[in-house]
Amino acid sequence: MKVVILGAGTAIPARNYSPSGIYIQAGREHLLFDAGPGTAQCVECQTGKILWTERLEGGEGWGSVVLAAGRLYVTSRRGVTSVFRPDPEKFELLAMNDLGEPSHATPAVSDGQIFLRTAKHLYCIAED
Secondary structure (H helix, E strand, O other): OEOOOOOOOOOOOOOOOOOEEEEEEEOOEEEEEEOOOEEEEEOOOOOOOEEEEOOOOOOOEOOOOEEEOOOEEEEOOOOOEEOOOOOOOOOEEEEEEOOOOOOOOOEEEEOOOEEOOOOOOEEEEEOO
């Protein structure tokens, strides 16, 4: 799986709220994984067909979706980070982590670490 930026001719459904999604090439498929107001979504880029849309229990997604270690991360305005698998077949929630305070930031990834900013703190999450 590799991350790609798609050029002209990509058919993505229009909506009023459009945070940045992440484009992934999986075999011949080009997919957009996106999180909008309270939902996560997978879209087939070539056709614009929505493959699945699922409600995120952590609340309204605010930041952009990021990919790290084969997982997708998005943090809600309530400060809940949802972690899910980049699978075009089905939505699979792997974890929900409540930071305990609001966040309006996109998770940042660097050198195997994930940085999460909330209203009062900056967290760094990494494996030992």
